[in-house]
Amino acid sequence: MSDPLLEIRGLRVDYGLGRTAVHAVRDVDLTLHRGEVLGLAGESGSGKSTLAYGLTRLLPPPGVVSGGQVIYHPADGPPVDVLTLSPAQLRRFRWAETSIVFQGAMNSLNPVHKVSTQLLDVIKAHEPTSTAAGRLARARDLLRLVGIAADRLDSYPHQLSGGMRQRVMIAMALALEPQVVIMDEPTTALDVVMQRQILGQLAELRERLGFAVLFITHDLSLLVEFSDRIAIMYGGRIVEEAPAAELYRRALHPYTEGLLHSFPALRGPRRELTGIPGSPPDLRAMPEGCAFHPRCPKAFDPCDKKVPALGAAEPGRDVACWLHPVAAPAPR
Amino acid sequence: MRFLLQRAAFYLFTAWAAITLNFFIPRLVPGDPVQSLISRNQGRISADAIESLRVLFGLDTHENIWQQYLDYWGQLLHGDLGLSFTFFPTPVATVIGDSLPWTVGLVGITTIISFLLGTALGVGAGWRRGSWVDGLLPATTFLSSIPYFWLGLVAIAVFTGPGSFFPSSGGYEAGLVPAFDGYFIPSAIKHSVLPAATILVSSMSGWILSMRNMMVTVSSEDYITVAHAKGLSERRVALSYAARNALLPNVSGFALSLGFIVGGTLLVEIVFSYPGLGYQLFQAVGYKDYPLMQGIFLIITISVLVANLLADVAYLLLDPRTRKS
Numbered sequence: 001m002s003d004p005l006l007e008i009r010g011l012r013v014d015y016g017l018g019r020t021a022v023h024a025v026r027d028v029d030l031t032l033h034r035g036e037v038l039g040l041a042g043e044s045g046s047g048k049s050t051l052a053y054g055l056t057r058l059l060p061p062p063g064v065v066s067g068g069q070v071i072y073h074p075a076d077g078p079p080v081d082v083l084t085l086s087p088a089q090l091r092r093f094r095w096a097e098t099s100i101v102f103q104g105a106m107n108s109l110n111p112v113h114k115v116s117t118q119l120l121d122v123i124k125a126h127e128p129t130s131t132a133a134g135r136l137a138r139a140r141d142l143l144r145l146v147g148i149a150a151d152r153l154d155s156y157p158h159q160l161s162g163g164m165r166q167r168v169m170i171a172m173a174l175a176l177e178p179q180v181v182i183m184d185e186p187t188t189a190l191d192v193v194m195q196r197q198i199l200g201q202l203a204e205l206r207e208r209l210g211f212a213v214l215f216i217t218h219d220l221s222l223l224v225e226f227s228d229r230i231a232i233m234y235g236g237r238i239v240e241e242a243p244a245a246e247l248y249r250r251a252l253h254p255y256t257e258g259l260l261h262s263f264p265a266l267r268g269p270r271r272e273l274t275g276i277p278g279s280p281p282d283l284r285a286m287p288e289g290c291a292f293h294p295r296c297p298k299a300f301d302p303c304d305k306k307v308p309a310l311g312a313a314e315p316g317r318d319v320a321c322w323l324h325p326v327a328a329p330a331p332r
Numbered sequence: 333m334r335f336l337l338q339r340a341a342f343y344l345f346t347a348w349a350a351i352t353l354n355f356f357i358p359r360l361v362p363g364d365p366v367q368s369l370i371s372r373n374q375g376r377i378s379a380d381a382i383e384s385l386r387v388l389f390g391l392d393t394h395e396n397i398w399q400q401y402l403d404y405w406g407q408l409l410h411g412d413l414g415l416s417f418t419f420f421p422t423p424v425a426t427v428i429g430d431s432l433p434w435t436v437g438l439v440g441i442t443t444i445i446s447f448l449l450g451t452a453l454g455v456g457a458g459w460r461r462g463s464w465v466d467g468l469l470p471a472t473t474f475l476s477s478i479p480y481f482w483l484g485l486v487a488i489a490v491f492t493g494p495g496s497f498f499p500s501s502g503g504y505e506a507g508l509v510p511a512f513d514g515y516f517i518p519s520a521i522k523h524s525v526l527p528a529a530t531i532l533v534s535s536m537s538g539w540i541l542s543m544r545n546m547m548v549t550v551s552s553e554d555y556i557t558v559a560h561a562k563g564l565s566e567r568r569v570a571l572s573y574a575a576r577n578a579l580l581p582n583v584s585g586f587a588l589s590l591g592f593i594v595g596g597t598l599l600v601e602i603v604f605s606y607p608g609l610g611y612q613l614f615q616a617v618g619y620k621d622y623p624l625m626q627g628i629f630l631i632i633t634i635s636v637l638v639a640n641l642l643a644d645v646a647y648l649l650l651d652p653r654t655r656k657s
Contacts, residue, residue, distance in 0.1 A: 058561055060552065061462070094563030102561075107554035110573050111653060112580075121572075122562040156652040172562075 004073060005212050006032040006055075006098075006180055011068035013047070013054040021066075022283045024050040026236040028068070029310065032180065037206065037213040039223030039244065041259065042233035043280045048216045049103070051233070052182050055082065056098060057090060072097060075179065096126050098180040099173035101166070103188060108169050109157035115168055116153035119143075119175060126176055142171040146201060163194040170202065174209065182214045187222075199226055221263045224248045232256045235281045235291030238310055241318040252319040254298045290322065298323060335654075339644045343637045350633040355404050358622045359397070368620045369417060388415060413630070414623035418615055424627040427612060432594075432631070434503050435601070435608030438524050439593045442531045447586045449532075450539025454582075455575045457540060458547020469541070476537035481599035484530045488603065491526060498526050501605035527604045531597060535589075542585065546578035553577070580651055584643045591639030594632050 013025035025047045032038050042048045053059045055070045070082040074097065085093055102108045110118055119139040123130060130138075140150040146167040157165060166186060173181050183202075187195040203226060206213060215227055223230050224244055231241040232255065240253040251257040258276035265271065278295035281287060287294050293303035302308075302322045311326030313319045319326075366385050370377055377385075407414070413424035457465045492500035504510065504519045550556065551574055559569040598610030605611060609628055616624040647654050 056561060058557055060557070091563040091565065094561055096563065100558075100561045102554055102558060104554040108558050110555040110559070110577070112576055112651060113572070114652075121564060121568065125562065125564050125568070158653045169558075 003034040004031050005034045006073070006214075007069075007071040008051075008055055009069040009071065011051065011054060011070065012066045013050050013059065014064050014066045016062045017064065021064075023286075024063075024236050024283060025054055028233075028236075028238055030231055030238060030241070032212050032214055034179070035206075035210050035212050036229065037215055037227040039220075039227035039230040040214060040216045040233060041218065041220045041223055041230060043218060045280045045283065046233040047236040048218075048233050049184055050236075052100070052184050052214065052216055056094070056100060056182065057082065057085075058100075072180075092126070095122055095173075095178065096176045097178050098182060099176070099178045100182045100184065101169050101173050101186045103185040106162060106165065106189060109165055111157050113156075114153065115143075115155050115157065115160070119153070119168075119172055122172065122175055138175070142175055143168070145174065145205065146171045163190055163198065166190060166194075166198060167201070170198070170205075174205065174211075177209065178211060180212050180214065182216070184216045185218070186215075188217070188219075195222075202226075220259045232259065235286060236283065237291065237320065238318075239292065239320045241310070243316060246317065252313060252317060252324050253292075253321045254296045254323070255292050258295075290320075336644065336648065339641060343641055347634065347637055350637075351405075351408065351630065352401075354626055354629055354633070355401055358626060361622075369420075372417075372619075408630075413627040416616075416624045417621040418619045418624060424623045427624060428609065428627050428631060431607055431609045431612045434606060435594055435597075435610060438527055438606065438608060439531065439597045439600075440590075442528045443535065443589055443593055446532050446536040447539055447582075447589070450536040451543045451579070451582055453536075454540045454543025455547055455570065455578070458544040458551065458578065459570045459574065461544070461548050461551075469544070472537035472540050474537075475534055476541060478534050479599070480531055480534050480597060481603045483534050484527065484600050484603035487526050487530050497522075499523050500526075503607040523606075527600050527606055531600055539582065539586075543578060543582050546581055547574055550574050550578040580647070583646050583650060587639050587643030587646055588636075589639075590642065591636035594628075594635045 008028055008030040011025055011028045011030075012023065014021040014023050016022055028047075028051060030038070030040075030051075040048050040051070050059070050063065053063065054065050057065070059065065065083060068083070071079050072082050072093070073079045080089075080093075082090075082093065082098075109115070116136070116139055119142060120135050123135045123138060127135075136153075139153055143150050143152060148164060148167055148171070152160070152164070152168075157168075160168065166189075170186070186202075187198055190198065199222070202213075213227075215223065217223060220230070220232075224247075227244050229241065230244050230247050231238050232247075232253065233239065234255050240247070240251070240256045242252070247256065248260065251260055255276070258274070261271070261274045262276065264273060276295055281291050281294075287304065289302070289304040289306055290296070290299075290308055293299040296303065300322070306322075308320045308322050309326060310318050310320040313321075313324035313326060366382060369385060370382065411425055413428070415421050416424045416427050419427055457469070488500050491498045499505070499522065503523050504516060505523075508516050508519055510516060556569065556573055559573040564573075594609055598613060600606070601608045601610035602614050609631065613625065613628045615621070616628065
């Protein structure tokens with residue numbers, strides 16, 4: 001568990017260059033350990049997807065990674081900084097080590113090619129020595145893995161339902177048995193029943209195959225259930241990071257508390273749903289000090305002047321809030 | 333398959349409507365071809381000759397219009413399009429048969445080259461958008477807005493003249509007999525270079541622009557990001573994912589442009605006095621040669637319809653979403 005797999009160090013992502021650049025991700029430190037599910041939650045525009053695109057170098061222009069390191073520890077061999085890989089190295093790294101399940105279940109598959117073509121081409125690209133029959137057998141296994149009949153290989157994407165497409169994408173993400181699977185709102189476009197099914201399947205597959213998951217969503221209630229640890233993002237920074245159960249039981253950051261109070265608990269005493277007043281900050285005009293202070297019910301003296309650093313307020317719990325003075329800065 | 337049959341039935345109906353219009357419109361126009369033939373011969377035609385001309389043109393008044401219409405269809409199905417006035421008494425079918433290969437050869441080949449080249453360049457420009465290639469786009473916009481014939485006139489003014497390699501008019505050197513031999517073929521090619529270049533320059537830009545813009549649109553689709561994330565080679569992402577999808581609208585545009593090969597470049601043929609169908613149509617209009625005009629319109633109509641059918645077939649082959657199972 002304590003074995004780091006993907007270490008994000010001081011990652012900064014901007015949109016645009018120079019003085020007009022918008023800082024969407026600011027000095028993010030985050031570590032994904034081998035085999036764990038790390039949840040990343042935040043409102044729209046908090047920079048969580050940008051973080052995922054930034055660390056995989058898939059940012060469309062004008063997005064630019066302007067600083068930091070993304071250190072990947074392969075199962076064998078020395079750690080590498082993903083941000084400095086050459087294009088050829090990057091191509092080999094992608095999907096084989098880190099695969100991604102994207103937000104748009106509907107549009108993630110190429111509409112003019114069969115499912116089989118799209119499953120096979122990624123295997124062929126990374127394992128050029130594999131035989132056609134071997135690849136096909138693998139593709140069949142993959143579909144079976146996510147509970148889709150193997151004869152669906154000959155289907156075109158438009159012949160599949162949204163849930164099936166997303167399951168095909170998950171099968172595709174597992175095709176090369178990567179160490180890390182990044183899931184960017186994988187179930188947002190699906191109905192709750194399908195969402196449940198897919199997440200259940202995902203948890204089972206992870207148990208079996210042992211990959212680590214970076215799970216990005218705006219739905220904190222999902223994370224509480226499915227992830228080992230949760231990181232909360234606000235205004236491009238991580239504001240709190242803690243084991244899922246502890247975070248749910250007792251949030252340290254007022255923003256996390258606000259998020260937790262915006263959905264009802266299934267068990268335990270009833271509590272009032274409050275939500276968070278105001279709206280997410282404008283990235284072009286971030287408030288001085290803590291980005292959350294204009295909306296924070298507990299804001300006090302230092303909040304509008306200095307940015308609180310993320311650090312261990314208690315053992316195993318990092319938070320960036322003046323209410324919880326940091327004993328020692330988070331270990332780098 | 334059912335879809336194709338439906339389309340084919342629709343096109344057959346359209347063809348019937350077009351042919352019927354083609355039959356009626358000349359008969360609704362005041363004056364008749366015999367009158368104009370008489371005036372061309374300044375009245376030196378005997379009454380018997382006039383009568384037989386009327387029969388030849390199918391204008392004998394003894395038959396009612398319904399009977400004429402049926403006869404017209406009968407003749408059409410036998411490939412008989414009547415006699416041309418301009419080249420009297422050559423049958424229209426022969427005139428068209430002589431000039432169609434020139435048009436198809438010149439404009440057809442140029443259209444295909446223009447599409448292939450323009451699409452390939454468009455894929456490149458769209459994939460590397462933001463590079464220096466984008467600087468050339470205003471030039472292509474400019475070229476695509478120039479009418480063919482004007483470019484042809486400029487080409488004639490600049491490249492032809494006494495002592496120049498390029499001839500300014502015709503399809504082959506005077507004195508040569510059309511045949512597949514070592515004299516005629518080079519001459520035909522030499523004569524086709526300027527008109528072909530004219531069409532190529534102004535039509536290719538359109539393909540470049542539309543393909544480039546579709547590439548840019550498709551490049552922001554989710555499946556392109558997925559393809560990148562899969563670590564596929566740049567080439568595969570560009571061709572099999574981006575270009576393959578961006579191509580779809582261009583292909584239907586291409587099939588439609590095939591339909592306009594026959595009639596669309598009339599002005600180029602006029603400017604270069606090229607012995608194709610467009611030039612023939614121009615002459616037919618000048619001589620009030622109704623049978624020839626009718627025949628050429630028929631060919632244009634049919635080629636547009638066939639091109640539409642081709643577009644449907646191409647779309648079925650290229651886009652699985654249009655195939656209903």
